Amino acid sequence: MDTSFSSQKEIDARERGGLGTERLEVAFGPHHPSTHGVFRMDVVLEGEKIVSLKPVFGYLHRNHEKIGESVSYLGIIPYTDRLDYLCSPTSNWGFVLACEKLAGLEAPERAQYIRVILAELTRLVNHTCLAGFLAQDLGAMGTPLMYAFRERENILDLFESLTGARMMVNYFRFGGCRCDLPEGWLQGVSRVLDAYSKFLDEFEALLTGNEILLQRTQGVGVLKADLAINAGITGPCLRASGVNYDLRKVDAYGIYSRFPFRVPIGEHGDCFDRYMVRILEMRESIGILRQAVREIPAGPIMDAKAKTRSIRPKAGEVYGRIESPKGELGFYLIADGSPSPYRYRIRPPSFINLTVLEEMCLGLTVADAVAILGSIDIVLGEVDR
Amino acid sequence: METPENILARLQAAFPSAKIELLPNGCPSQPPSLLLDPAFACEIATFLKNDAALRLDHATNVTGVDWPKEGYIEAVYHLFSMEKKHGPLIIRLRTANRDTAVVLPSLTPVWRSADLQEREIFDLFGIKFEGHPDLRRILMWDGFKDHPMRKDYVAPDDFEYEPTAHDDVLERAQQHFSKNA
Amino acid sequence: MSVLSDSLIEDLKKQGVLVTSIEALYNWGRSNSVWPLQFGLACCAIEMIAASMARFDLSRFGSEVFRPSPRQADLMIVSGTVTKKMAPQVVRLFNQMPDPKYVIAMGACAISGGPFKQGYNVLKGVDRFIPVDIYIPGCPPRPEALLHGLMELQKKIRAQKLTGENRAKYFDAAQPGEYPIPSFGEHDLEPSKNAALWSPAQVARKD
Numbered sequence: 017m018d019t020s021f022s023s024q025k026e027i028d029a030r031e032r033g034g035l036g037t038e039r040l041e042v043a044f045g046p047h048h049p050s051t052h053g054v055f056r057m058d059v060v061l062e063g064e065k066i067v068s069l070k071p072v073f074g075y076l077h078r079n080h081e082k083i084g085e086s087v088s089y090l091g092i093i094p095y096t097d098r099l100d101y102l103c104s105p106t107s108n109w110g111f112v113l114a115c116e117k118l119a120g121l122e123a124p125e126r127a128q129y130i131r132v133i134l135a136e137l138t139r140l141v142n143h144t145c146l147a148g149f150l151a152q153d154l155g156a157m158g159t160p161l162m163y164a165f166r167e168r169e170n171i172l173d174l175f176e177s178l179t180g181a182r183m184m185v186n187y188f189r190f191g192g193c194r195c196d197l198p199e200g201w202l203q204g205v206s207r208v209l210d211a212y213s214k215f216l217d218e219f220e221a222l223l224t225g226n227e228i229l230l231q232r233t234q235g236v237g238v239l240k241a242d243l244a245i246n247a248g249i250t251g252p253c254l255r256a257s258g259v260n261y262d263l264r265k266v267d268a269y270g271i272y273s274r275f276p277f278r279v280p281i282g283e284h285g286d287c288f289d290r291y292m293v294r295i296l297e298m299r300e301s302i303g304i305l306r307q308a309v310r311e312i313p314a315g316p317i318m319d320a321k322a323k324t325r326s327i328r329p330k331a332g333e334v335y336g337r338i339e340s341p342k343g344e345l346g347f348y349l350i351a352d353g354s355p356s357p358y359r360y361r362i363r364p365p366s367f368i369n370l371t372v373l374e375e376m377c378l379g380l381t382v383a384d385a386v387a388i389l390g391s392i393d394i395v396l397g398e399v400d401r
Numbered sequence: 402m403e404t405p406e407n408i409l410a411r412l413q414a415a416f417p418s419a420k421i422e423l424l425p426n427g428c429p430s431q432p433p434s435l436l437l438d439p440a441f442a443c444e445i446a447t448f449l450k451n452d453a454a455l456r457l458d459h460a461t462n463v464t465g466v467d468w469p470k471e472g473y474i475e476a477v478y479h480l481f482s483m484e485k486k487h488g489p490l491i492i493r494l495r496t497a498n499r500d501t502a503v504v505l506p507s508l509t510p511v512w513r514s515a516d517l518q519e520r521e522i523f524d525l526f527g528i529k530f531e532g533h534p535d536l537r538r539i540l541m542w543d544g545f546k547d548h549p550m551r552k553d554y555v556a557p558d559d560f561e562y563e564p565t566a567h568d569d570v571l572e573r574a575q576q577h578f579s580k581n582a
Numbered sequence: 583m584s585v586l587s588d589s590l591i592e593d594l595k596k597q598g599v600l601v602t603s604i605e606a607l608y609n610w611g612r613s614n615s616v617w618p619l620q621f622g623l624a625c626c627a628i629e630m631i632a633a634s635m636a637r638f639d640l641s642r643f644g645s646e647v648f649r650p651s652p653r654q655a656d657l658m659i660v661s662g663t664v665t666k667k668m669a670p671q672v673v674r675l676f677n678q679m680p681d682p683k684y685v686i687a688m689g690a691c692a693i694s695g696g697p698f699k700q701g702y703n704v705l706k707g708v709d710r711f712i713p714v715d716i717y718i719p720g721c722p723p724r725p726e727a728l729l730h731g732l733m734e735l736q737k738k739i740r741a742q743k744l745t746g747e748n749r750a751k752y753f754d755a756a757q758p759g760e761y762p763i764p765s766f767g768e769h770d771l772e773p774s775k776n777a778a779l780w781s782p783a784q785v786a787r788k789d
């Protein structure tokens with residue numbers, strides 16, 4: 017055998033000419049531990065390189081939109097919990113926001129603060145879990161995810177003592193919130209926050225500087241800003257590519273204009289930036305939460321105009337959007353004067369963030385595709401709805 | 402952002418032969434939408450995206466709406482601008498009818514974000530997007546024949562007994578039991 | 583175990599003599615190392631993960647070894663909504679698991695379709711295609727509920743007989759270990775249920 021290769025390039029060329037690689041099709045999912053549920057990718061490999069990747073959706077298509085057309089506006093709120101089941105308060109908020117625009121309601125001060133507190137707690141839960149899952153996908157089986165879920169439990173305890181449910185809070189109402197904070201709840205939030213900053217330091221010491229994590233994520237799955245904008249990518253994925261677009265700043269919905277937080281921006285648009293943007297966002301969220309806990313006023317939690325629990329808006333249409341932890345979560349509603357919407361459409365951030373998955377993965381290996389998918393942060397309930 | 406009325410006037414000046422209409426919105430706080438001529442949709446979309454004052458580079462929400470009484474299916478696009486941080490401008494396209502002429506031009510070449518969402522509309526509403534790079538079913542399986550988000554779709558009758566019974570669900574349950582009695 | 587009475591066994595145990603039967607020993611071993619399939623479908627899967635994490639610690643019951651491959655798993659926790667598009671895959675995974683195998687239907691969706699029962703793409707209960715041993719109601723069931731379900735399953739395993747008339751089904755070669763996989767039809771799954779396995783509950787109606 018001739019072993020006098022002069023360069024890697026030559027080896028590659030000879031291999032291609034001499035042996036030729038057969039294309040290998042890999043059906044990745046829907047049952048695969050690192051597809052975060054029942055997502056599927058049809059991958060074509062040449063050697064180890066991905067030459068084509070087609071996402072296949074629909075394994076969790078639960079017909080949210082069709083069902084939404086037959087239940088009342090109020091009845092949709094529990095369904096929104098189950099959209100992005102890691103962060104139900106923000107899904108609630110998106111829907112309630114759209115309906116409030118439609119019905120001309122506005123939540124009073126106290127309710128606004130409660131909403132911000134819940135939404136930012138959700139962001140903490142989501143981003144922590146994401147970091148844990150990402151580490152899991154990179155091969156750190158167990159430890160980081162254990163830490164993430166340990167912290168998540170503390171926040172879920174808060175949710176539970178407020179709303180009665182750990183995951184599916186079903187808490188926001190048109191023009192306010194369902195019930196007032198129980199006694200001592202805000203102190204509980206402060207306690208969790210104190211512990212959380214420490215936890216984040218610990219978590220970062222474990223992960224951020226880690227050689228393996230750096231090697232597996234830096235320069236992997238680069239997404240350029242112009243492609244990201246054109247493809248409708250939103251949320252941390254977009255900001256990791258260097259675009260400053262955070263709906264909490266742009267739309268300043270609710271009372272976000274009162275919080276002087278910074279929007280972390282990435283530079284390279286690779287997996288590491290996507291990871292890092294989220295870590296930094298969590299630190300900002302802690303700041304927002306501290307301020308909200310400090311400033312929250314006493315008062316009613318429901319708009320006095322909201323006479324009934326459900327609404328029955330006049331014909332018209334509305335698009336309401338919020339910055340969910342995964343990106344722009346929008347709700348498009350067409351009302352026709354009946355108790356349920358004529359058309360109920362969810363603009364799912366994690367679904368649209370997958371638009372350019374193929375471009376991000378081309379030329380890389382399957383292991384990189386796993387890291388990329390992990391860093392995009394999808395949740396299947398929202399992808400397939 | 403400019404008012405939709407203003408944009409309409411500018412579009413009419415730029416595309417004199419295109420039929421563009423302003424559709425009012427019943428909800429007072431929300432903007433009206435522009436109904437575009439499908440024949441010019443791609444050019445108008447490119448115009449909206451590149452116009453220096455508008456720069457609507459972010460097509461967020463693309464969806465279909467079925468109007469059986471009026472006899473057409475609509476595709477609705479919500480446009481925002483990430484650069485100028487304004488929006489939304491809502492544009493709509495309408496098919497000629499609901500069964501034979503359900504073709505609309507695809508705006509995916511202009512906004513990639515419409516890619517998966519137009520596929521979803523094709524799957525659930527049955528609008529065929531001309532010029533879409535990869536128009537296949539996305540949520541349902543390939544051999545599926547119906548378009549379930551249409552208002553006249555009838556789901557397969559596979560309830561075993563009465564589900565939460567009210568309104569049309571109750572009706573369905575009653576039909577089921579009278580059939581299987 | 584009919585030769586020795588239970589109280590005698592207890593007494594012997596106190597003296598440091600352990601008397602047991604092969605059956606009890608075998609089932610004890612199996613029930614304490616139920617390896618679930620790492621298989622999450624929807625929201626309930628998050629609670630399943632939570633159950634295996636720090637606070638709830640599924641490993642106390644010997645079940646923390648989530649197996650990504652069905653070939654190595656004993657237990658399928660159907661945690662979440664089974665859609666019609668997913669149903670053939672679920673059945674296929676179940677078929678690939680070696681006997682003895684068990685199924686836990688976790689959550690309202692897996693039991694009956696739950697909140698999404700009226701969906702056109704939602705399978706109204708996973709028991710239409712595969713046999714279910716334990717049903718855990720809830721939306722989502724709390725991790726404690728999953729632990730309880732697992733303990734119930736352990737009880738069930740411990741009660742399985744190795745010999746005799748009512749020995750466990752999986753010893754019977756005539757019993758199906760695999761179930762037919764539905765195919766995608768033009769409007770629905772074909773068939774839409776496994777008639778040999780499941781028939782609708784009968785509701786007594788007055789009118």
Ligand code: SF4
Pocket residue numbers: 098624625626627661662663688689690691692696697720721722723
């Ligand atoms: S039972 Fe509830 S929590 Fe579980 S998968 Fe179904 S909707 Fe989600």
